[in-house]
Amino acid sequence: MLRVGDQVHFEAAVHRVVGLEGTLVRLADQDGSVAVVHLPHLLTSAGFEHLGSAPPAPVPHTSRLAGLPAVVVERAEWWEGHLLEVLTGLPPAAAPGTLPRLEYDPASRPLGERERAKAAELAALGVPGASTRNLQRKLRRYRDQGISGLVDGRRDRPSPPISARADPRVVEAIEAVMTESIAQSSRSVAYFRWRVERLLDERHGPETVPMPSRSAFYRLFSELGSGRHITGSARTRRSLAGRPDGPFGQVTAVRPGEIMEIDSTPFDVLVMLDEGVPGRVELTGMVDLATRSVTAAVLRPTTKSVDASLLLARTLTPEPMRPGWPDALRMARSVLPHRHLLEVDQRLEHSAARPVIVPESIVCDRGNAFLSRNFRASCRALGISLQPAHPGTPTDKPHVERTLESVSTMFCQFVAGHLGNSPEARGTRIEEGPLWSMAQLQELLDEWIVAKWQNRPHEGLRDPAAPGRMFTPNEKYATLVAIAGYVPVALSGDDFVELLPTQWRKIGARGIKINHRIYDCAELNLLRHQSSGVREQDGRWEIHHDPYDVTRVWVRQRSGWITVPWRHLSTVPGPFGELAWDHVRREMPEGTEAELAAAVAALLDRAHAGPPTKKTSPDRARRTVARTRAGTRPTIPLDLEPDMPAASSPVDPPEEDAPLAKVIPLDLFDPLEDPWSKR
Known part of the structure; x- marks a missing residue:
């Protein structure tokens, strides 16, 4: 059988078949000259011989050589040079025009003779294992695997897992203990070793299954618990256990509001509640999947169904500009198509640069606030599809989970009263510092979302055609609204x-x-x-x-x-x-990125400083105390001595017949003292 790539001996030279068409054969010699002959003439010519197929060049698997000792790699390369000489007649470092040695010339020696010649040569050099059979095995591995097939298999052989050599009953008990620890507090490996031993006694009888040694158990436990945070963070462990098996699914939203996610989380800032006591609040937010816009975020002591409905109402209405906000935060000064949107929604005339997105479907968890009759009725009245997530599956709404975590990282840590995301990250005496009220903190959060979040390039908003560029939520909304359009909800x-x-x-x-x-x-x-x-x-x-x-x-x-x-x-x-807005517009120039950056910096400085408090200067405080004490000092001595001269009295002495009035001493009044400390 003659195929393209075969070598033939024709007219006292070695040719390679480079083309076949009907009865015509195209041949190329070693100098590159091409000739076309008829197949019958080729087969009947004097000295014709079919030399077989040329050995294919193996695909190098160089990545498998990474991490191996240099001596092992050099030995594999040495064998590769000898095998290439057997297959092609020339070693890899041969100069152009070099003729093969006679015993390795493919034109005159078949492959078997060349293999025996190479084995004899290596045996004469004292190479161990230089037999013809060993050489043939190396040739087969080289054809299949390339140079990596020439590496000593003992060096490249992966070690079997420890669990494959351990007692299956011990492995089963460790897996059971790891599963039951998902919802428990974190413990050390010593506890799990004790728990596994007790579990084996319960299942198979006391001392029936031998326990591995301490070091062997630790190695086995480390292998089975890899990537599961068994002894690490309990929160991370529960999150990893909630991940679905197999690859993550991907939901793509092509228009604003197609899929939105809502969730609540504790806010990592201590606030001053209405009762005058410090306390924590919850943050409830709604995120649009297509644009990653935070359409609304509210702070409440405890999230209830009315708060979820209120969040929905704030999503459907524009964010108004507030007094004191920089003019650069206006929608008219942003990348949002304000002029075109204003033609269909007059409410946007004096709104901030936060898009109004009408939800089509909302993904929520199974909290009481989101599954309540009030919130369901609100969604049904507005034609919104409510999709509860699977129980204990935060990956059903990962975008809002990550967004609320980013709010804590990017905003909360700059605010006075920051608590940290865990007790170990919490400072001391946070409640004694300046604390914002919930209404003040809500306004700071609204301003930060408009100024920072909506203008920050987002990792999930990369351009598919140019992955190196990231969009901001406002830029993505401006891109998608031009395609999908905008129809405001007639929310009266x-x-x-x-x-x-x-x-x-x-x-x-x-x-x-x-x-x-x-x-x-x-x-x-x-x-x-x-x-x-x-x-x-x-x-x-x-x-x-x-x-x-x-x-x-x-x-x-x-x-x-x-x-x-x-x-x-x-x-x-x-x-x-x-x-007020006309005055701000006259004072501020055209909005730029520098203005937005300055607005964010000023906002964070103001949030970090805390609310202003009334302070009394030390001089004034001392003066007040001195004046108060002087006014309460008695002007008449309480105990007058009989022999005291009259000149020592600051007032005229009383008449001898007049009775002395009873003097009741008064305590000194300290204006800086806490009036409630003696109650």
């Missing part, structure tokens, strides 16, 4: 109020009292001291309020809602109006 004012938390209150002469704030207006005159008619609530009225906006509440009546303002609203600084 009444709809927004319906999603707010509800409280039931009486309407008295002073109005409505909620969280120690009094709300009142003239429209409540007809409702004061009246019953709402709801017997289940003892005649109280339904009040809806926004926990993040204390300026007003809403009272439900038969004809609709009554907006009731806060009675002290006029005394609160920082008015919100068009004049």
Whole structure:
């Protein structure tokens, strides 16, 4: 059988078959000259001989040589040179034009003779194992594996795992103990050795299964527990145990709002609660998968169903600019297509640079706040599909999990009152430092999301055509909204109020009292001291309020809602109006990246410093104490001696017949002393 690549002896020279077509054969000699002959003429020519197929060049497996000693690699390369001479007639370092030695010339010697000649040559050199059979085995391995096939197998042979040599009953017991430790606290290997020994006695009887030695058990335990954090972090161990088997699935969202994820986590900052005591709060956030935008994030002492509904309402409404925010945070100054979006949604006129994304489906965990009737009803009313994750499977919503962790890393550590992500990372006397209130911290978080997160290049937003470039959430939204479009949800004012938390209150002469704030207006005159008619609530009225906006509440009546303002609203600084925004616009130039960076830096500095506190200068404090003590010092001696001269008294002595008044001494008043310390 004649094939392309075979070598033939034709007209006293060795040729290689480089082409076959019908009865025509194309031959090429060693000088590169090409000739075309008829197949019958080739086969009947004098001296024709089929020399066989040329040995294919083996694919080098150089990666398998990594880590081997240099002596072993040099020995393999030495064998490769001799084998190439057997196969091709020339060693690898032969100069161009060199003729093969006669005993290794493929044109005149078949392969078997060349193998025997090489074995004899190596035996004469004193090479151990230089037999023809050994040489043939090396040739087969070289053809199959390349140079790595010439390495001593004892050097390249992987060592079998320790568990394959251990008692299967011991391995089974270790696996069972590791499985039961997933939900437990972390322990040392010594505990697991004791637990495995007890488990073997329970399953197979006392001292039936011999335990490995201490060192052997530690090696076996290390091999079986590799990558499972059995003795490490309990949180990491539970997370690894919750991973699905096999490769991770991938869900791709091609438009904003197609898939969104919601979750809650403890916030790593200590805040000052309304009662004046420090405490922790929870962060509930919603993340869009397509753009990685944080559409809303709220802080609450405990996440409830009304808070989840409120988060949904904030997602569907634009983020308003706040007094004091840099003008560079306006949507009109960002990469978002503000002018085109404004044509279909007038609410965006004075909004911040945070996109409004309408959810199509929301993935949540199985917490009570997200599976409550209130949140389900809100999603159903807005046409949103709610998809609960599998129990104990945080990988069903990994994006919001990682985003909330990034908020702790990138924001919380800069805020006064930072607690750290674990007790071992927590400082001392955190509660004694300056602490933000929950409402103040909420405003700082909203500003940070607009200024930092939405303008930060995200690892998950790389361009498929140019993986070296990363998009920011705002850039990705601007790209996708041009393709998918934007249709605002017709969320009316009444709809927004319906999603707010509800409280039931009486309407008295002073109005409505909620969280120690009094709300009142003239429209409540007809409702004061009246019953709402709801017997289940003892005649109280339904009040809806926004926990993040204390300026007003809403009272439900038969004809609709009554907006009731806060009675002290006029005394609160920082008015919100068009004049303030026009003034800021005139003062600020066109927005640049430098302005955004400066805004983020100023925000972090302000968050780290904590809320301002009233301080009294030392001189003024000492002066106040001195004046107070001087005013309480008695001007009449308490015990007058009979023989004391009258001149020593600062006042005229009393008449002898007049009775002396009883003098009651007063304690010294210290204005810097805690008034509650003696209670």
